[in-house]
Amino acid sequence: MSLDKSLLEQMEDMAVFALVVEQGSFSGAGRRLDLVKSAVSRRVDRLERSLGVKLLQRSTRALSMTEAGQALHARALQSLALLEEARSELSQLSQAPRGLLRVTASVAFGRLCVAPVLPDFLAAYPEVRVQLALLDRMVDLAEEGYDLALRLTRSPPDHVVARPLMPIRYVVCAAPGYLDGRVLEHPRELAGLNCLSYGYQSLADEWVFQRGAEREAVKVRGNVIVNSSEVVRDLMLAGVGAGLVARYAVEAELRAGRLVELLPGWSPAGTFGPTAYALWLPQPHLPPKIRVFVEFLKSRLAASASTPSPTEENP
Structure with a gap:
């Protein structure tokens, strides 16, 4: 449904019409809306013209609804009730987690x-x-x-x-069988390993390590780069090489001994921060x-x- 200007005016005028019926007079509705009586009357006149029907019978003593007015009034009350229900729901949403x-x-x-x-x-x-x-x-x-x-x-x-x-801690690790008992003492020794890259960078990558005030940037090479730490983990478990991943991705494997941490005295910087x-x-x-x-x-x-x-x- 397209909400053009005329439909929006009709919705507004319908609410004014419902208030006129509730108050029993244009002046009563005007007081509620802070409008003069003539302004309220013009709103109802505009609604009647746009719908092409007579909604109210006016006399010097009272107002009464026509058959069309009664039908529209029932619909107006339904619409206003739905609006109030929506407003109540939105109010609840702003107050409680839901x-x-x-x-x-x-x-x-x-x-x-x-x-x-x-x-x-x-x-x-x-x-x-x-x-x-x-x-x-x-x-x-x-x-x-x-x-x-x-x-x-x-x-x-x-x-x-x-x-x-x-905080995210990173770790360089590999399957025990891949190292064949070898123990690494310094990040530079990674140059002899197949280093699996986690991220979107080129196959020629740089891994950065920190140990106290000492910083070491090492160029590593490998035959796989993938944007999934879980795939890097699986490749390490298969003995393909060593990988640098977030610790949470391999915590279970480290605890079970299926992977071993390399260079535990060094803190590697991760790809994503x-x-x-x-x-x-x-x-x-x-x-x-x-x-x-x-x-x-x-x-x-x-x-x-x-x-x-x-x-x-x-x-």
């Missing part, structure tokens, strides 16, 4: 970090429904209609609100469903980030 929350995250982060907390969140906020889209690409929040994007980045875009959720953020578009009033989800996620992820890694448990 409604559909559309969230996007990268595949590995969403599956390994976000999905595990969803059962408790949904139990705590049963009137919120979560639609989680796992996408290994950046999304346009406005164009694609998402409420939140959860992303690992060094510098969030300027046009969004960004709240840090958790040291922090996971919740990103949303600026808005005058943040919907409660967004606020409580971000707070809940931050609390849970901060707790998991503080859990010691295997190397921290056994220095």
Whole structure:
């Protein structure tokens, strides 16, 4: 349905007409609307002309509705009731967490970090429904209609609100069989390994490490580059090479010994940045469903980030 100017005028005039009937006079409706009597009369006249029917019988003593007026009045009351119901629902939405929350995250982060907390969140906020889209690409929040994007980045875009959720630790690791007992002492020794690149860069890549005040940038080469940390993990498990990934993507494998950390004394810089953020578009009033989800996620992820890694448990 197209809401042109004439239809909008009819809707407004219909509400004035309903108030005239409720008050029993043009002057009574005028007092409620803070309009002079003649202005109210002109609104009703305009409605009658646009509909091509007589709605009110006017006399010096009273007003009465015609048959057409009675039919329109019933419809007007229905419309006003629906409007009031919608206004009430919107008011409730602005006060309590409820409604559909559309969230996007990268595949590995969403599956390994976000999905595990969803059962408790949904139990705590049963009137919120979560639609989680796992996408290994950046999304346009406005164009694609998402409420939140959860992303690992060094510098969030300027046009969004960004709240840090958790620090991201990275690790270089490989399958024990791939190293064949070899122990690496320095990042430069990675030059002799097949280094699997996680991201969108060229096959000739640079990995950066920090140890105290010491910084080392190492050129590495490999035969695979892929924008999925889970694929890098699977290739490492298959003995294809060594990879640099976020620790959450390989935590289970490290604990089980299926992968081993290389260079545990060094801190590698990750491809996508040291922090996971919740990103949303600026808005005058943040919907409660967004606020409580971000707070809940931050609390849970901060707790998991503080859990010691295997190397921290056994220095």
